[in-house]
Amino acid sequence: MGLTPEDGGSSSPDGLSLIRASELAQYSFCHRAWWLGTVKGLPSQSQVALERGTRHHKHHGGQVYTAKRWQQLGLILLACGIFLLVFMLVWLWV
Numbered sequence: 822m823g824l825t826p827e828d829g830g831s832s833s834p835d836g837l838s839l840i841r842a843s844e845l846a847q848y849s850f851c852h853r854a855w856w857l858g859t860v861k862g863l864p865s866q867s868q869v870a871l872e873r874g875t876r877h878h879k880h881h882g883g884q885v886y887t888a889k890r891w892q893q894l895g896l897i898l899l900a901c902g903i904f905l906l907v908f909m910l911v912w913l914w915v
Contacts, residue, residue, distance in 0.1 A: 848855040857863045865871055 844855065844859060847858070854865070858865060
């Protein structure tokens with residue numbers, strides 16, 4: 822059974838409590854820190870490290886997005902090349 826919103830948990834539209842993956846990770850690392858932050862609402866004492874981690878994740882997310890776009894472009898160009906190869910072979914055959 823999850824936490825209720827009164828205990829620090831999140832609530833979904835259907836009234837069920839949600840437990841986020843980040844909360845599970847925090848709990849597995851230190852259940853006391855999870856309790857202090859989620860239930861008691863106390864801020865972490867390592868705000869600088871949290872902000873640095875947030876910036877790192879945003880930067881990495883941008884890199885992943887760019888890599889995915891390049892991959893899609895590569896697949897489109899590969900498909901065009903295969904189409905042109907087949908077209909040329911058919912044209913030369915006829």
